[in-house]
Amino acid sequence: AQKVTQAQTEISVVEKEDVTLDCVYETRDTTYYLFWYKQPPSGELVFLIRRNSFDEQNEISGRYSWNFQKSTSSFNFTITASQVVDSAVYFCALSEGVLNTGFQKLVFGTGTRLLVSP
Amino acid sequence: NAGVMQNPRHLVRRRGQEARLRCSPMKGHSHVYWYRQLPEEGLKFMVYLQKENIIDESGMPKERFSAEFPKEGPSILRIQQVVRGDSAAYFCASSPLAGPYEQYFGPGTRLTVT
Numbered sequence: 001a002q003k004v005t006q007a008q009t010e011i012s013v014v015e016k017e018d019v020t021l022d023c024v025y026e027t028r029d030t031t032y033y034l035f036w037y038k039q040p041p042s043g044e045l046v047f048l049i050r051r052n053s054f055d056e057q058n059e060i061s062g063r064y065s066w067n068f069q070k071s072t073s074s075f076n077f078t079i080t081a082s083q084v085v086d087s088a089v090y091f092c093a094l095s096e097g098v099l100n101t102g103f104q105k106l107v108f109g110t111g112t113r114l115l116v117s118p
Numbered sequence: 119n120a121g122v123m124q125n126p127r128h129l130v131r132r133r134g135q136e137a138r139l140r141c142s143p144m145k146g147h148s149h150v151y152w153y154r155q156l157p158e159e160g161l162k163f164m165v166y167l168q169k170e171n172i173i174d175e176s177g178m179p180k181e182r183f184s185a186e187f188p189k190e191g192p193s194i195l196r197i198q199q200v201v202r203g204d205s206a207a208y209f210c211a212s213s214p215l216a217g218p219y220e221q222y223f224g225p226g227t228r229l230t231v232t
Contacts, residue, residue, distance in 0.1 A: 004160075038224070045161075045209060045223035091160055103173060103216040105151065108160035 006109035021077045023092030034075045040088040087091040124223035139199040143212030150193045155207040
């Protein structure tokens with residue numbers, strides 16, 4: 001079965017610190033997709049990134065960057081110079097069985113709560 | 119361009135009542151997914167629907183839960199005879215096509231069973 005592990009339950013940092021959120025996944029699929037979502041205190045889910053298993057290039061978007069390493073089955077997320085508005089729960093997710101079923105259902109980790117204090 | 123709409127945002131039901139949760143996908147999206155988030159947990163897949171068809175309901179409890187996505191109108195997740203353990207946030211997501219596309223999530227419906 002596919003599984004996503006976010007070992008960090010909660011992280012607290014002070015504004016302007018860099019912070020990395022870890023995500024480790026398990027899958028038997030050779031083709032799969034990884035996602036990060038942000039859930040701010042208001043509760044909605046905000047899509048951040050999708051990465052397919054063939055693309056191991058790191059990605060940077062402003063203060064956000066992602067490090068995908070197939071060798072360690074990890075897809076870590078780094079926020080540089082964190083801000084109070086980054087306070088949220090962050091979920092890593094894995095798509096399951098896309099090639100077999102033609103659609104994807106996401107398997108989510110349990111989330112990491114990030115608290116950024118001023 | 120409206121996003122995924124869910125209503126109500128908050129729903130309170132007494133044990134034994136029925137809960138109906140509605141989801142209107144993004145314009146042009148005909149694929150809908152329902153997920154449930156129990157307190158302090160990640161989201162768990164419940165069901166995937168296309169217009170008038172249930173494609174995969176492997177995550178749905180066998181009893182009391184049902185889902186539909188009619189030709190016209192929103193997708194409905196229905197929970198009959200609710201129990202306290204049904205208290206959770208229910209999220210709907212939509213995508214334009216089947217396959218590995220981004221799923222865009224609605225704001226969720228928070229169901230509280232008293």
